[in-house]
Amino acid sequence: MDNYGIVLAVFGAILAALLSGIGSAKGVGMTGEAAAGVVSEDPSKFSKVLILQLLPGTQGLYGLLTAVLSLTQLGLLRGELIQLTFAKGLQYFAACLPIAIVGYFSAIYQARTAVAGVGIVAKRPDQSGKAISMAAMVETYAILALLISILAINGLK
Amino acid sequence: MNTRIKDTDYAFAVARIRANEPGLLTESDLDQLISAENYSSALRMLEEMGWIESEDREDIDAALKRHGMRVWELLNEVSPNISVLDFLIIKNDFHNIKAALKSFVTMHVTGGNQVLTDSFVSPSIVYPEMIKNALSLKKYDELPDFVQDAINKTYDVLIRTLDGQLADIILDSLALNCIAERAENTGNDFIIKTAELMCVTANIKIAYRATRTGKGREFLETALCVTKTLDKRQLLEASLEGMQELIAYIESTPYKDAAAYLAESASAFEKWCDDLLMSHVENAKYICFGVQPLIAYYIAKDAEIKSMRIILSCKHNNLPPEAIRERVRKLYV
Structure with missing residues (x-):
């Protein structure tokens, strides 16, 4: 039963990187498709749509950050895994969940807003700042989830 | 499909x-x-x-x-799949079938040797040349099913009666049914509603013209298509009774706005039909996916x-x- 603790903690860390990474990949891909549509008609709008395409990519970085922090604390990166009780492992697992779940969904919803923003850039390139602001609003919730995951992991030291 | x-x-x-x-x-x-x-x-x-x-x-x-x-x-x-948009242009294919068939039959009657291509319209799903060649060779296997079906249903009638108008009615009705069927196959509510509006306005146009020119029951039975929001039977009966009755019936349907335009003129009604379709699709400018x-x-x-x-x-x-x-x-x- 004692071994399950570390397994659960590592699983949590991997889930944080995995889900938010998948969300970001989907989001960046979807926005990239829309961006390509605009650039194929007007290549001068590349820089404006590129910013929008990058926005849903941040969740993947947040997941990576959470995973690295957890794995460092668990000793996996040093090659010396620490011993964890099942309860402690479960706490690590739970600490990783906010960024894993919120990261996944916020990346996809942010991508939808970014795609809508690409539509704004296509028709009114002078309003691209507003399009970026709208998509950036979704980022708030990914940051809040990252914050709670990091605070929880640090609290488990 | x-x-x-x-x-x-x-x-x-x-x-x-x-x-x-x-x-x-x-x-x-x-x-x-x-x-x-x-x-x-x-x-x-x-x-x-x-x-x-x-x-x-x-x-x-x-x-x-x-x-x-x-x-x-x-x-x-x-x-990503152009076939979902076929319903928008399929009426052009039926127009091309009509043109090719008439030209082919005329060629036989007058002893000519060339199918005229002037009246073909584009864009269309099937290249008009394909229809023309298939008719010349009498080999329809390579044509899509809906074209084969349309030719089979019209060719004999045209050869037997030499009645171009009858062929027009059959093909126009097949076109409307095809629009509705293709739209249903997509399972997309927006497409189904768009096709429904196209068929309903076409039905009202047919009924209006039939009433003005004194066409009979048989004509309307063939020409009108079945729609969900405008009852074919009631439209047919109203059309047979006269213009006042037709307008009165339209006033009792969800398309009551059409009644005033019908009373005004055919061109005013045509404009209303196009504007109705535009009102239906105009909110699409706020849709980012789909x-x-x-x-x-x-x-x-x-x-x-x-x-x-x-x-x-x-x-x-x-x-x-x-x-x-x-x-x-x-x-x-």
Whole structure:
């Protein structure tokens, strides 16, 4: 039963990187498709749509950050895994969940807003700042989830 | 055949359409054209807007057809599955079948040796040449099922009766049924509603013309198609009773706005039909995922081309701007 603790903690860390990474990949891909549509008609709008395409990519970085922090604390990166009780492992697992779940969904919803923003850039390139602001609003919730995951992991030291 | 596609698969297509939408005509563009001094200055404005080249002045109709063709080529290029948009142009295929069949039968009767191709229209799902060649060789295997079915149902009638109008009615009715069927196959509510509006307005047009020309029950039975929101039986009976009864019936349906336009004139009603379709699709400009913006763009361009024809024709006949304004179609932007 004692071994399950570390397994659960590592699983949590991997889930944080995995889900938010998948969300970001989907989001960046979807926005990239829309961006390509605009650039194929007007290549001068590349820089404006590129910013929008990058926005849903941040969740993947947040997941990576959470995973690295957890794995460092668990000793996996040093090659010396620490011993964890099942309860402690479960706490690590739970600490990783906010960024894993919120990261996944916020990346996809942010991508939808970014795609809508690409539509704004296509028709009114002078309003691209507003399009970026709208998509950036979704980022708030990914940051809040990252914050709670990091605070929880640090609290488990 | 089911042609369902996820809305997010249209991200690229919608973005390309969005990038093309600023090229659509605005109210002020139309106003400028309507206020043009004469036909020649209207053509000059069209050149400045990039609608036509200077060499197109000799054949404006061909230039406008090319414009329509380019819209379909764009949709063909961007759409993840162009077959979901087939319902928009399938009536052109039926027109081409009609033209090819009539030409083929005329050729036999008069002893000619060439199927005329002047009256073919584009864009279409099937190349008109394919239909023409299939008719010449009497080998229909390579044609899509709906074309084979249409030829089978019309060819004998045309050969037996030499009644071109009867063939027209059969093919027009098959076209409407095909539009509704293709739309249903997509499973997309927006497409189904768009097709329903196309069929309903076509039905009202048929009933209106039938009443004016005194057509009988048999004609209406063949020509009208079944729709969900306008009862075929009641429309048929009202049409047979007379114009007042037809208008009274339309007033009792969800399409009651059409009644006033029907009472006014055929051209006013035609405009109402196009504007109704435009009102249905205009909210697509706020949709970022899905097929809706593609359909709306096609309908918008189609309405623009119709408006352009109306303006140029009115300018050619020196009609006053007020008369032109009454006829031009509602814009998308």
